[in-house]
Amino acid sequence: MRPSGLPWILPAFVFVVGILYYCIGETGYLSTLDWDGTSPTPTSVGLQNYQDILVDPIFWQAIWHTVIFFLVTFTAQTAIGFTFAALLHSKVRLATVYKVIVFTPVVIAPATMAPVFRQMFAADGQLNWFLDHVGLGFLSQPWLAQSSTAMPVIMFITVWNFTGLTFVLYYAAMGQIDPEVLEAARTDGASNLRTLVSIVWPGVRSTTVALAMLSVIGALKTFDIPYLVTIGGPNYATEFLGTYIYRISIPSAHVGYGAALSIMLLVLALLGAIAVAARSNRKDGESGV
Template sequence: MPAFVFVVGLIYYCIIETGYISTLDWDGTSPTPTSVGFANYTAILQDPIFWKAIWHTALFFVVTFTVQTALGFVFAALLHSKVKLGTLYKVLVFTPVVLAPATMAPVFRQMFAADGQLNWALDHIGLGFLSQPWLAQSSTAMPVIMFITVWQFTGLTFVLYFAAMGQIDPETLEAARTDGASNLRVLRSIVWPGVRGTTVALAMLGVIGALKTFDIPYLVTIGGPNYSTEFLGTYIYRISIPSAHVGYGAALSILLLILALLGAIIVAARANRKDGESSV
């Protein structure tokens, strides 16, 4: 009952209140907001920045999820074998997960600045022609945000895969090796299917996480340059707080919630359908 009261009284109430605010033309402080019905939603569908943020979210999810899944799976497989200093490697891979984005952001802003450490290193190893203002141009700002995200969250993917691999029956792996299966064949035919549930869970978390992305792009690039790293989270903040269009921001928040739920449902449905096909 306490959990039920908390969920209904706080979370669901806030969602309903946000839905109501999304029908208003309100700056967040005026005592007399104006009701506009669904005008905010109509305006969103005609907003080019909204569609740009949707595209960035989709691209961001595909790239970061693919890279994190590949790296996390490989790291987990390697550290399940007999590797010296395995505990140290586990700590090093997982450490970025526990670092606060507010702590990392100034470091990466300095690293990728026009006069930062990355360009300095390129200049001193004979690759100065690759030097560029990484965060000041649209073509490279988004890849930098993706790189930071992969660096931070690959450790979480690794930990989940490492735990899932520990649940695979060792006798099955030993039998495969006895039959002459190579390590790659064991990974492809036994280990990868054995951690499929973890992959599905990571995909669901990835969809929701991509839609909620805010801290890294806002702290590193503030959604720029020229909206090239704008996400729904950063757009909602800029519209609601600095621009004081709280009703419009609430409508964006409701659409964000709907998209997150739809994304999670689609991933789960595809996973269940594949499970059904494999069982047949």
């Protein structure tokens, strides 16, 4: 007997299997080729592209950048987003205006804001001009032209761009906490800080886990901001897997190697999401949730 719900899920199932999984399979096939993307006779190289990846220093440098990028941006976005959500859940005047201000960067396209930040952090940009005019000229430097500061700038832009999303999710999650529990805590003499740490923060734990999973995948997929602002430079200082895949596949025309990098990206994203979910489930088991 045919399941009654099959007609409803069949279009989505066909779409996912026919397009998404087909593309993954096709990328996996391309990863076994030595191909420039246009030649009619690609050469099969088996797993050679994957062997080359394992000894590719730029690949490992991109992985290291991804790890640092995730740790810094996730921590900053979580701290700022949670703080803003907690503040705007209190009695604040013009709360709606503040919500709009915090969330606005999320809807700004990276291609629009990238030229602004390139100009701001340029050697003759607004940041150095401001530092010079407030007596901090000794801090002026070419922020995007040196390896030591290019990555922090990319992290800053990312935190500015996506903290609004973290704020919205935390704000919604805090709205689901039983007000009677908060009122009971205040009646028992708990301070605001104590209430946040002992009640609100555990109450939004599932949101934090979801944000961690999204951040892991997002860090691995990072492309637009570093490419548009620094093009992965200087000297690969802001190179990520996304920017590396693009440079290898399009300008350098090593489509097979780029496809192998894409498969590695997919595997790492899945492993990262599974690791975060497994850690969350293990904590739930230890706490008896």
